[in-house]
Amino acid sequence: MVTFLGCIADDFTGATDLASMLARSGVNVSLRIGVPRTEPKNTADIEVIALKTRSIPASDAVKESLSALKWLKQAGAKKFFLKYCSTFDSTSKGNIGPVSEALMGQLGINQTIYCPAFPENGRSIFMGNLFVGQKLLSESSMKDHPLTPMKDSNLVRLLSAQVTNSVGLADHMIVNNGADILKEKLIALKKDGVAHVVVDAVAEKDLEIIANACEDMDFITGGSALAMPLAELYKLSGKISENNNIYRNHELTFGSVVLSGSCSEMTILQVKDFIERGAVAFQLDPIDMAENGIKKVLDWLTEQDFTKNIIIYATADPNIVRTVQDRLGVENAGRIVEQGLSECAVKAKEIGAKNFIIAGGETSGAITKALNISQLDIGIEIAPGVPWTFFGTKNNQMALSLKSGNFGKVDFFTEALSKLENL
Ligand code: ADP
Numbered sequence: 224m225v226t227f228l229g230c231i232a233d234d235f236t237g238a239t240d241l242a243s244m245l246a247r248s249g250v251n252v253s254l255r256i257g258v259p260r261t262e263p264k265n266t267a268d269i270e271v272i273a274l275k276t277r278s279i280p281a282s283d284a285v286k287e288s289l290s291a292l293k294w295l296k297q298a299g300a301k302k303f304f305l306k307y308c309s310t311f312d313s314t315s316k317g318n319i320g321p322v323s324e325a326l327m328g329q330l331g332i333n334q335t336i337y338c339p340a341f342p343e344n345g346r347s348i349f350m351g352n353l354f355v356g357q358k359l360l361s362e363s364s365m366k367d368h369p370l371t372p373m374k375d376s377n378l379v380r381l382l383s384a385q386v387t388n389s390v391g392l393a394d395h396m397i398v399n400n401g402a403d404i405l406k407e408k409l410i411a412l413k414k415d416g417v418a419h420v421v422v423d424a425v426a427e428k429d430l431e432i433i434a435n436a437c438e439d440m441d442f443i444t445g446g447s448a449l450a451m452p453l454a455e456l457y458k459l460s461g462k463i464s465e466n467n468n469i470y471r472n473h474e475l476t477f478g479s480v481v482l483s484g485s486c487s488e489m490t491i492l493q494v495k496d497f498i499e500r501g502a503v504a505f506q507l508d509p510i511d512m513a514e515n516g517i518k519k520v521l522d523w524l525t526e527q528d529f530t531k532n533i534i535i536y537a538t539a540d541p542n543i544v545r546t547v548q549d550r551l552g553v554e555n556a557g558r559i560v561e562q563g564l565s566e567c568a569v570k571a572k573e574i575g576a577k578n579f580i581i582a583g584g585e586t587s588g589a590i591t592k593a594l595n596i597s598q599l600d601i602g603i604e605i606a607p608g609v610p611w612t613f614f615g616t617k618n619n620q621m622a623l624s625l626k627s628g629n630f631g632k633v634d635f636f637t638e639a640l641s642k643l644e645n646l
Contacts, residue, residue, distance in 0.1 A: 224251070224265065224266060224267060224268065225266070225298070225299035226263070226266045226267065226268060226269070226270045226295065226298040226299045226300045227268050227269065227299075227300065227301055227302060227457060227462055227463045228245075228268070228269045228270070228300060228301075228302045228303070228304060228453075228454070228457065228463070229269075229270050229272075229292070229295025229296070229298065229300030229302070229303050229304070230242075230245070230269065230270065230271040230272065230295075230303070230304040230305075230306055230450070231271075231272050231274060231288055231291045231292065231295070231303070231304070231305050231306065231326075232271060232272065232273050232274065232306040232307075233274055233275075233276045233277040233284070233306065233307050233308070233318075233319075233322075234273070234274070234275060234276070234277045234308075234584075235256065235273045235275065235584065235587060235588050235625075236584040236587065236625065236627035236628075237273075237277075237306060237307070237308060237447070238254055238271050238272070238273030238274075238306070239254065239273070239587075239608070239609070239610070239612070239625050239627075240447045240608040240609075241271055241304075241306045241447040241450055242254045242269075242271045242599075242601045242610065242612075243447075243601060243604050243607075243608055243609065243610035244447040244448065244450055244451040244454075244608070245269050245271070245447075245450055245451065245454045245601075246601040246602070246604070246610060247451055247454075247604065248451070248454040248455045248457075248458050248465070249458070249465040249466075250267075250268045250269060250454060250457075250458055250463045250464065250465055250466065251267040251268045251269065251466050251600070252267055252268070252269045252270075252271065252600075252601040253266065253267035253269070253270050253271070253598060253599070253600055253601070254271045254273060254598065254599045254600075254601060254612065255270065255271065255272045255273065255597065255598050256273050256591055256592075256596065256597050256598070256599075257272070257273065257274065257275075257597065258272055258274070258287065258290045258291045258294050259272075259294060259597065259598070262297060263294060263297050263298035263299075266298040266299070267600070268463040268464070268466075269454065269463065270295060270298055270300065271306075272291040272294065272295065274287050274288065274291060275588075276288065276318060276322070277307070277308065277312055277313075277370075277371070278312075278370040278371060279318070280316075280318070281316065281317070281318040281321040281322070281385075282321075284318035284321065284322050285318070285321050285322055285325040288305070288322045288325065288326060289325055289326070289329060292326055292329055292330075301441070301462075302440075302441055302442070302443075302457075303326065303330065303441065303442045303443075304442075304443050304444070304445070304450055304453070305319075305322065305323055305326060305442070305443075305444040305445075306444075306445065306446065306447060306450065307319050307339060307444070307445075307446070308339065308446070309339045309340065309341040309344060309346040309446040309447075309448070310339070310346065310353070310355060310360060310363075310365050310373065311339045311353055311360070311373070311378060311381065312365075312368065312370075312371040312373070313371055313381070313385070314371055314372065314373075314374075315381070315384035315385065316385075317371065317381075317385055318385075319337075319382070319385065319444070320382050320384075320385025320386040320419070321385060321386070323335060323337075323386070323419070323444050324386050324387065324388065324418075324419075326442060327418070327442060330441060330442050332440075332441055332442050333413065333418055334409065334412070334413045334417070334418050334419075334420065334440075335418070335419065335420070335440065335442050335443060335444055336393075336409070336420045336421075336422045336433070336437055336440070336443055336444065336445070337378060337382060337419060337420065337421045337422065337444050337445065338421070338422045338424055338430070338433055338444075338445040338446065338449050339353065339378075339445055339446040340353075340423075340424035340425070340429070340430065340445075340446060340448060340449070341446045341447065341448040342424065342425060342426050342427055342429075342430070342448065343427070343448065343607065344448075344607075346446065346448075347424065347425040347426075348378065348421070348422070348423045348424055348425070349394075349395055349423055349425055350392070350394055350395070350423065351377050351378050351379040351380075351392045351394065351421050351423065352376045352377050352378070353376050353377075353378055354376070359376040360373045360375075360376040361373055361374050361375055361376045362376075378421040379391070379392050379421050382419055382421065386418070386419055388416075388417075388418035388419060389415075389416055389417050389418060389419070390417065390418075390419040390420075390421065391412045391415070391417035391419070391420050391421070392420065392421050392422075392423070393405055393408045393409065393412070393420055393421070393422045393423065394423050395423040395424075395425060395429070397423075398422060398423050398424065398429050398432055398433065399429070401432055402432050402433075402435035402436040403436075405422070405432060405433065405436040406436045409436065409437075424449075427448075430448055430449050430451070430452050431452045433449060433452075434449065434452035434453045434455075434456055435452075435456065437453075438453065438456050438457075438460070447608070478529035478571070478574070478575050478576035478577050478578065479529075479532065479533070479576065479577070479578035479579075479580070479640055479643070480529075480533045480534070480535070480567075480568075480571045480576045480578070480579055480580070481497065481502070481532070481533065481534040481535070481536070481579075481580040481581075481582070481636050482534075482535050482536070482564045482567055482568055482571075482579065482580070482581050482582070482586070482590060483534065483535070483536035483537065483538045483564075483581075483582035483583065483586070484536075484537050484538070484560050484561060484564050484581075484582065484583040484585070484586030484589075485538060485582040485583030485584070485586060485626070485627070485628060486537075486538055486539060486540075486541070486544050486583075487583075487628040487629045488629060489628070489629040489630070489631065489633075489635075490538050490582045490583070490626075490628070490629075491538055491539075491540065492633045493582070493631060493633055493634075493635045493636055494534065494536050494538045494582075494636075496633045496634055496636075496637070497532070497534055497636040497637060498534065500532075500634075500637055501531075501532065502531075502532040502533065502534045502636070503527060503528075503531050503532065503533050503534070504533075504534045504535075504536065505520055505523050505524070505534070505535045505536075506536055506537075506539075507520060507535065507536065507537040507560065507563055507564070509537060509547045509551060509556050509559050509560050509563075510547060510550055510551065512559050512560075512563050513551055513555075513559050517563045517566055517567070520535060520563065520567060521566065521567065521570050524567060524570050524571060524574070525570070525574065529574065529575065529576060532636075532637075532640065534636070535564065535567050536582075537560040537563070537564065538582070544556075557585065560586075561585060561586055561589035561590075562589070564581075564586055564589070564590060565589050565590050565592070565593035565594075566593070568581075568590045568593055568594055569593055569594065572594060572621070577620070577621055577622065578621070578622045578623075578640075578643060579594075579621065579622070579623045579624070580623075580624045580626070580636055580639050580640075581623065581624065581625050581626065582626050582627075583626075583627065583628075584627035584628060587625035587626075587627065591623070591625070594614075594621075596614050596621075596623070598614065599612035599613065599614050599623065600612060600613045600614070602622075602646075603642055603646065605624055605626075605631065605635065605638055605639045605642050606626075606630055606631040606632060606635060606638070607630075608630055609624060609625070609626045609630050609631055609635075610624070611623070611624050611639070611642065611643060611646075612624070612625065622643060624639050
């Protein structure tokens with residue numbers, strides 16, 4: 224199959240989110256973790272490459288993004304999408320602008336748009352300013368983000384500091400008038416030499432208008448919400464076709480296990496709910512693991528009846544996490560937990576587990592690496608932005624659900640398993 228749309232995402236769970244939005248249109252979507260080392264073969268209609276570039280220096284991000292672009296072009300991609308966070312995580316030294324400008328240069332393109340809006344999740348853009356719920360980005364909790372503190376909400380200003388070519392705005396008055404007017408505006412801006420256009424969007428309907436106006440563009444940048452109507456349009460115009468059979472092959476055979484290293488508020492509730500519903504649980508104690516290793520949990524895992532629901536978790540309330548971090552150091556504590564959960568995953572696979580639900584963005588990255596997973600086929604969505612994904616061939620297939628932070632409802636783990644049973 225020749226790929227039509229090639230996507231580059233600046234982090235792993237962002238890529239999963241994007242892939243699941245694209246898969247809503249019912250087309251084949253494949254997620255690659257990092258730029259594949261081998262030449263493209265049997266690629267999907269839509270290929271998403273997950274990079275880890277969100278917080279790295281611009282020159283490194285540019286290099287990696289260009290290498291992803293090269294692979295996607297080799298896969299046959301005709302259209303390209305650069306995906307970043309709906310909170311536009313980047314400062315004046317940020318890499319969204321430089322990466323975009325480098326990709327445009329490589330593709331020979333002189334204009335693109337920027338639209339991180341995700342109205343379903345409360346991210347909207349009005350007069351070039353990004354809002355999180357009712358707050359300006361610079362007044363939201365993002366203002367104190369440890370890596371990318373967002374002190375300015377104005378995307379035109381933020382972007383102008385990052386790029387060499389000029390930046391403009393297609394505001395909501397334009398977008399609200401429909402795709403044709405927006406198209407005209409983009410042409411007018413292009414005549415004025417504007418290469419980077421921030422586009423307002425406050426509702427789903429705006430994203431549909433933007434997708435319609437920009438369907439013919441070869442390179443678009445934005446959040447995952449904009450990609451969704453685009454995929455739908457590519458399908459409607461026959462550029463890609465519906466084919467969602469790949470993940471129907473999965474057989475829910477022996478063994479599902481939940482591994483949770485997320486300490487986000489929602490994950491804490493989800494772990495509690497799963498245990499209350501009767502899951503057999505093992506709580507990891509990072510301090511004990513630092514002192515005595517992880518033999519205890521591996522032995523426990525070996526004794527389990529895999530017809531039951533099993534969960535291993537390090538998830539804990541913030542005050543407990545703080546105590547652990549004070550004792551072990553923040554990074555060290557994180558590493559010990561990630562390594563421990565990774566070894567549990569490898570052991571579970573050895574015993575025969577086929578289905579893994581993993582909670583935590585960093586945790587997901589560590590576990591997929593330990594399981595040697597470099598590519599995932601995107602399947603049915605469990606919660607917005609969290610799909611079941613599949614790895615391996617028909618007779619030796621694993622199902623993985625990678626859930627970051629606050630995604631999903633309280634009964635997410637139960638819901639995920641029931642979705643899998645009913646495929
Ligand atoms: P989220 O997506 O919710 O942010 P992550 O997996 O990205 O979850 O991050 C959670 C981090 O916290 C991981 O590095 C994990 O190893 C670490 N962690 C998990 N449980 C504990 C704990 N009990 N004590 C200290 N650190 C922990």
